[in-house]
Amino acid sequence: MDRNKLRVLPGGKSEHLFADYRFISGEITDTRLMGVLGMHLHWELPYPAAEPHLHQYYYYDIEELGLETYRTYAGDDPLAVELACKNLFGGLGARMKPLNERESRYLATEFISETKRKKQALPEEAVDLEFITRMPVFLSGEEQEELVAKILTEIRSDYQLIHYFLMRIFGMDLKGAAYLCAPTFLSAGGPQTFLTEHSTFLRNTIEEYLDENGRLSYLCESLVETGNKHWLVISELEICEGRITTARRKSAFEISLYEASMMLSRWEYVTVYEILKDPDDFDIEFTTYSLGTMRTEHTNGEMFMEFKKDNNHVDQRVFNLSDDINCLYYLTDFGQLILAAYSLEAIGLMEDRLHGSALSSAVFPSARYQFQEPVLYEFAQSDYEDFEEFLKTLK
Numbered sequence: 210m211d212r213n214k215l216r217v218l219p220g221g222k223s224e225h226l227f228a229d230y231r232f233i234s235g236e237i238t239d240t241r242l243m244g245v246l247g248m249h250l251h252w253e254l255p256y257p258a259a260e261p262h263l264h265q266y267y268y269y270d271i272e273e274l275g276l277e278t279y280r281t282y283a284g285d286d287p288l289a290v291e292l293a294c295k296n297l298f299g300g301l302g303a304r305m306k307p308l309n310e311r312e313s314r315y316l317a318t319e320f321i322s323e324t325k326r327k328k329q330a331l332p333e334e335a336v337d338l339e340f341i342t343r344m345p346v347f348l349s350g351e352e353q354e355e356l357v358a359k360i361l362t363e364i365r366s367d368y369q370l371i372h373y374f375l376m377r378i379f380g381m382d383l384k385g386a387a388y389l390c391a392p393t394f395l396s397a398g399g400p401q402t403f404l405t406e407h408s409t410f411l412r413n414t415i416e417e418y419l420d421e422n423g424r425l426s427y428l429c430e431s432l433v434e435t436g437n438k439h440w441l442v443i444s445e446l447e448i449c450e451g452r453i454t455t456a457r458r459k460s461a462f463e464i465s466l467y468e469a470s471m472m473l474s475r476w477e478y479v480t481v482y483e484i485l486k487d488p489d490d491f492d493i494e495f496t497t498y499s500l501g502t503m504r505t506e507h508t509n510g511e512m513f514m515e516f517k518k519d520n521n522h523v524d525q526r527v528f529n530l531s532d533d534i535n536c537l538y539y540l541t542d543f544g545q546l547i548l549a550a551y552s553l554e555a556i557g558l559m560e561d562r563l564h565g566s567a568l569s570s571a572v573f574p575s576a577r578y579q580f581q582e583p584v585l586y587e588f589a590q591s592d593y594e595d596f597e598e599f600l601k602t603l604k
Contacts (some may be wrong), residue, residue: 478579
C-alpha cells in the first residue's frame with residue numbers, strides 16, 4: 210500500500226486545514242492486558258485529492274517499544290481496509306471496539322508522547338500526525354473509565370485473571386496490573402514488580418492452595434526470560450470478587466537454558482512438500498494464500514505464522530506464550546514448503562486446506578514427521594537450505 214503523504218497541503222498548513230480533517234470512525238483492540246494495542250482510524254481529507262479517505266493503522270507496544278508500527282492507506286476499498294487490519298492486528302486474537310473522535314485523538318497523542326518518553330524512535334511515517342498532535346485532547350475521569358473498559362478484555366475466570374496480572378508484572382507494567390486489582394490492594398500500595406528487569410512471560414502454572422483456616426490462595430510457578438537468562442519465579446496470589454487482593458513473590462532462581470527448554474518442549478508435527486512450479490510464481494500465489502499471517506525473513510527462507518483468532522489459551526490453568534500460534538508455514542529457498550503444527554488435528558486441517566486450494570497442483574508431499582520438541586525454528590536459524598539435510602544433523 211502506498212503511504213499517503215500529508216506534509217504538502219494545497220494552500221499551506223493553515224489552521225483550518227488541520228482542524229478540518231473529518232473523523233469518520235475509529236476502532237481499537239481489547240488487548241491492553243497483553244501489553245499491545247492495535248488502532249485503526251478513518252479520516253476524510255480536508256483538501257481535494259484523488260483519494261479523499263485516509264486510514265491509519267497503529268501498532269503500539271506498551272511495555273518497551275511504544276509506537277512500533279504505523280501505516281496508512283489512501284482509499285476506501287473495504288477489502289483493502291480489512292486486509293490491512295488483518296495483516297497488522299491479526300496475531301493479537303482481539304476483538305475490535307469502537308472509538309469516538311476524542312478517544313481516538315487522545316490515544317494517538319498518547320502513543321506518540323509515550324514513545325518519546327521511552328526514548329524510542331517513532332516510525333518515519335509518524336511525521337504526518339501533526340494534524341492530531343497539535344490539538345491535544347484531555348479526557349475526563351468518566352471518559353477515561355469508558356476508554357479503559359474498551360481496551361480491556363472480559364475476565365471470565367481466576368486463571369485468566371492471574372495469567373494477565375503476572376504478564377503485566379513481569380512486563381514492568383504496573384499500570385496495567387493495577388486494572389486487575391481490588392481497591393483495597395491499591396490503597397495499600399498496589400502491585401510491585403517481582404524482578405528488577407523487564408521479562409518475557411513464557412509459561413505459568415497455577416495451583417490452588419487452602420491453608421489451615423480454609424483460606425484460598427493460588428501458588429504460581431512462572432518461567433520468564435530476561436536478557437539471556439531464564440528465571441523460575443514462585444508467587445502467591447489471593448483473589449476476591451474477580452480482583453487481585455494480594456500478590457507476593459515467594460522465591461526466584463535462575464535455571465539453565467536446557468531446563469527452560471525442557472519446560473517449554475512439546476510435540477511438533479511437520480509435513481514437507483516439494484514445490485513443482487517456478488519459485489517466483491509460487492511465491493506470488495502463496496502470498497495470497499497466506500494473507501493474515503505474520504511473515505518473517507530468515508537466511509534460508511521465510512516463515513509465515515498463523516495465530517489463533519482468540520486468546521482463550523490464557524483462560525487455562527497452564528499458560529504457554531506460544532499457545533496462541535495456530536500453525537506455521539516455511540517457504541525455503543530450496544524449493545520446499547514446510548507445514549508445522551502442535552497437534553495431529555491442526556496439521557491435518559493444514560493439509561486439507563492446502564490440498565483443497567489452487568496451490569494443490571503446485572506441491573507434492575514428500576515426508577511427514579513427528580518430533581518430541583519443535584525443530585522448525587532450529588531449521589530457520591540454521592545455515593541449511595534443505596530441511597531433509599538439516600534433519601540428518603539431529604540424529
